[in-house]
Each structure stands twice: as structure tokens, then as C-alpha cells.
Amino acid sequence: MTPLAQTPAKAGNGTDAGTQRSAGDSVHRSTASGHLVGDMSMEGKYCIVTGSNCGIGLQVARGLMRRGAHVIMACRNMTACEQAAAALRSEGLSGSCTCRMIDLENPSSIRAFVSQQAAELAASTDSEVLFMGAGGSNNNSGSGRPSDAGVEDAAAGLHGGQRLRQGRRYVDVLVNNAGVMGVSPAADGSDRHLTINHLGPYLLTRLLLPHMTHGSRIINVASRAHYNGSLSLASNPDGRAETIRNDTHHWFWQYSRSKLCNVLFTAELQRRYGYDSPFALTAAKSSSSRGIGDGSSSNLPVIGGIGAHAVSPGLVDTGIIRYLLPGQLRWLLAPLRPFFRTPEQGAEVVLYAASSPELQARNALFLHDCRERQPSVAARDPRLAADLWRVSAALLGMPEEGEELGPRE
Numbered sequence: 001m002t003p004l005a006q007t008p009a010k011a012g013n014g015t016d017a018g019t020q021r022s023a024g025d026s027v028h029r030s031t032a033s034g035h036l037v038g039d040m041s042m043e044g045k046y047c048i049v050t051g052s053n054c055g056i057g058l059q060v061a062r063g064l065m066r067r068g069a070h071v072i073m074a075c076r077n078m079t080a081c082e083q084a085a086a087a088l089r090s091e092g093l094s095g096s097c098t099c100r101m102i103d104l105e106n107p108s109s110i111r112a113f114v115s116q117q118a119a120e121l122a123a124s125t126d127s128e129v130l131f132m133g134a135g136g137s138n139n140n141s142g143s144g145r146p147s148d149a150g151v152e153d154a155a156a157g158l159h160g161g162q163r164l165r166q167g168r169r170y171v172d173v174l175v176n177n178a179g180v181m182g183v184s185p186a187a188d189g190s191d192r193h194l195t196i197n198h199l200g201p202y203l204l205t206r207l208l209l210p211h212m213t214h215g216s217r218i219i220n221v222a223s224r225a226h227y228n229g230s231l232s233l234a235s236n237p238d239g240r241a242e243t244i245r246n247d248t249h250h251w252f253w254q255y256s257r258s259k260l261c262n263v264l265f266t267a268e269l270q271r272r273y274g275y276d277s278p279f280a281l282t283a284a285k286s287s288s289s290r291g292i293g294d295g296s297s298s299n300l301p302v303i304g305g306i307g308a309h310a311v312s313p314g315l316v317d318t319g320i321i322r323y324l325l326p327g328q329l330r331w332l333l334a335p336l337r338p339f340f341r342t343p344e345q346g347a348e349v350v351l352y353a354a355s356s357p358e359l360q361a362r363n364a365l366f367l368h369d370c371r372e373r374q375p376s377v378a379a380r381d382p383r384l385a386a387d388l389w390r391v392s393a394a395l396l397g398m399p400e401e402g403e404e405l406g407p408r409e
């Protein structure tokens with residue numbers, strides 16, 4: 001696969017301390033795996049990170065705030081979320097954060113979260129990101145946070161005032177990070193790995209798509225465990241896949257399957273909304289007349305040019321093991337610790353996918369160590385990806401497409 005990272009360098013310590021300034025706005029940063037990667041400022045970007053009260057997600061939130069982003073910390077445990085947010089705020093990072101409740105096991109909670117986001121994005125509208133055209137200035141009278149959105153618009157061929165006419169903000173980055181491993185089945189026997197790790201993020205992403213625009217990025221935190229995963233869909237008599245077979249009962253295979261779903265979902269997102277999608281160019285060119293997200297339900301939906309990437313953080317020392325190994329037995333892992341990455345190092349690839357200029361307009365499906373890797377054969381099966389999309393929609397009682405393309409708030 002094409003290496004996306006730049007000149008190899010000696011291994012860094014996984015922190016931003018190893019950054020080096022380069023031409024333009026981006027800097028180069030050395031990662032735990034020893035690569036120099038490009039790193040953009042995220043100033044003024046609106047980023048949602050699920051499961052950001054601990055583990056990798058917390059370090060992703062920290063890294064985004066360090067780059068100047070506003071981070072929505074989307075968590076199910078609000079006490080833990082507020083504590084984590086308070087700790088981040090006390091560090092004096094240039095960005096900001098807000099805590100919001102979401103339980104990815106509960107579709108009503110996901111819908112409530114998206115409704116709240118829609119309202120908050122709409123409320124932040126006119127006061128932010130007003131691109132005044134070539135030679136003009138970016139006026140961010142509301143938040144006081146500067147934005148480079150105007151520069152991006154210029155690059156996409158938009159003209160002064162178009163953002164003003166669109167008159168709203170967008171989700172720039174969605175990180176589907178929250179996940180579980182080793183959980184027991186739900187009361188009805190269904191696999192909660194599939195529900196929390198795939199179906200919840202699938203619903204969240206689809207409902208948030210109308211709130212994204214050309215250049216937004218979706219990062220699905222998958223795993224190399226997906227190489228062990230297999231996905232079997234049950235078909236009806238006419239051969240059309242209908243549901244996911246409940247044929248895997250051990251947590252390891254269930255987790256691996258859910259991570260395979262993360263990569264397949266990413267592939268289908270790329271096909272439908274990615275940089276090569278039929279909508280990608282029209283989205284950039286026609287957004288002023290059509291008004292992505294401007295409330296006009298009569299126009300044909302056009303969403304495209306959205307980056308979608310599945311990433312693998314490596315083996316990371318977090319609390320994800322808690323459902324398998326109670327806290328008092330964690331010492332058993334001590335001999336393995338030298339082989340684990342820190343959560344900060346685990347977050348590197350996520351931050352790379354969220355902010356690297358190397359991934360602008362590039363459909364990299366699966367990243368590990370900040371490099372594009374070939375995912376499993378199953379993960380590269382376009383038919384399976386399309387079927388999973390349709391079956392997931394059916395399981396959630398939503399149309400295969402449409403809900404994310406319908407009238408916008």
C-alpha cells in the first residue's frame with residue numbers, strides 16, 4: 001500500500017513535543033512508530049468524539065483541543081465525562097470542550113444526542129465562520145476562535161459570502177471511538193459488541209451526515225482484530241441479505257466481527273459519500289445554490305467529498321479489558337505492559353486521520369501506525385459492505401438511504 005506518512009524518523013515519545021514546523025500551516029510530528037506525519041491546526045473545527053471520558057478517546061479529545069478544536073465529548077457516564085473535561089480544561093489547551101450524553105446501545109439516546117447537536121450547530125450559526133471572499137477576512141465574531149474554513153472554501157472553488165448564505169456550522173470531524181470488548185449478551189441474546197461497536201455508531205453517523213459538509217471527516221476506530229472477523233448475513237428467498245446471523249457466541253469472535261463491521265461501514269461510507277462519490281464535486285460546486293443543510297427539502301440531496309477512515313490504534317493499555325478482567329486482577333497483565341502502547345500513542349493514528357493534510361481528498365480505508373494498510377479480504381468485499389449497510393438500516397428500522405438526506409433542521 002502507499003505509505004501516507006512522510007520521511008521515517010527516529011521513534012518519538014508519542015507526544016506533541018516532537019513536532020517540527022514546516023512550510024504552511026502544518027507541522028510534522030513524529031509518532032510512536034517512528035514516522036513523521038503532517039499535522040494541521042484544527043482551530044475552530046467542530047469535532048465529536050464518542051467515549052472520550054477515558055482511554056484512547058480522552059487522548060483524542062486532548063490532541064484535538066491542543067490543536068485548537070472545539071470537542072464535543074459524547075459519553076454515557078456524565079460524571080466521568082465532566083471530570084475528564086475539567087481536567088482537560090485545566091491544562092490550558094487552546095481548544096475547548098463540551099460534555100454531551102450519548103448511550104450507543106440505545107437508539108433513542110443517539111437520536112436525542114443528534115437533535116441536540118442540530119440545535120446547537122444551528123444556534124452557533126451566524127456568529128461563526130463567515131467567509132468574506134478572496135482578499136476578505138474571516139470574521140468569527142461569536143466564539144472568538146479563528147477559523148480556516150474560509151481557506152478551505154476557497155480551495156473548493158467557493159466564493160466570498162457563500163458560507164454566509166449557507167448560514168450554519170457543520171461537524172468537521174466525527175470520531176466513532178467508543179467501544180466494548182468482552183461484554184455479555186443482551187437479555188434477548190443479541191450480541192452487544194455488534195450493537196455498541198457497530199449499530200450505534202452506524203446510526204449516529206447516518207443521522208449526523210446532514211450536518212457534515214465537503215471536507216468533513218469520519219474516523220471509525222477499528223482494530224487489527226478485524227482480520228479475525230467474519231460476517232455472515234442471512235438472506236430471504238430472493239437472495240437479498242436480511243439480517244446478521246447470530247452464529248458467533250464467543251466474545252473474541254464477536255468483537256472481531258464488530259471491528260470488521262467498522263471497516264466495511266467505512267468502505268461503504270467512502271463509496272456513497274467519499275471523495276470519488278458522484279456527489280463529491282457537485283457538493284463542492286453547488287453547495288451555495290443547493291444549500292447543504294440550509295433547510296431546503298425540495299432540492300435533491302447532495303452530500304459528498306467526506307473523508308471516511310477506519311483506524312487501528314494498536315495494542316493499547318486502557319480499561320477496555322474491564323469486562324474480562326476485574327480491576328483487582330489487572331496485575332496479571334503486568335508482564336505484557338511493555339508490549340502495550342500508552343493511550344496517547346494509541347490516539348496518534350486517530351489524530352492523524354482527523355487532521356493530516358496527507359489525507360485531504362484521499363480515501364484511505366484502513367490505517368495503522370499512520371500508514372495505509374490493506375484490510376482483510378472480507379473488509380474489501382464491496383458486496384458485503386453494501387449488504388451490511390442495508391441490513392444495519394433494516395435492523396434499526398430506518399430507510400437504506402433518505403433519513404440522512406431528508407429535510408435539515
Ligand SMILES: NC(=O)c1ccc[n+]([C@@H]2O[C@H](COP(=O)([O-])OP(=O)(O)OC[C@H]3O[C@@H](n4cnc5c(N)ncnc54)[C@H](OP(=O)(O)O)[C@@H]3O)[C@@H](O)[C@H]2O)c1
Pocket residue numbers: 050051052053054055056057074075076077080102103104105176177178179180196221222223224312313314315316317318319320321
Ligand atoms: N485498547 C486497545 O488495545 C484497542 C485496540 C484496538 C482497538 N481499540 C478500540 O479503541 C476504542 C476505544 O477503546 P479504549 O481502549 O480506549 O477503551 P476504554 O478505555 O474502555 O474506552 C471505551 C470508551 O467507550 C465508552 N463506551 C462503551 N460503551 C458505550 C456506550 N454504550 N455508549 C457510549 N459510550 C460507550 C466507554 O464509556 P464508559 O467509561 O462509560 O464505559 C469509554 O469511554 C474502541 O473502539 C476499541 O475497540 C482498542
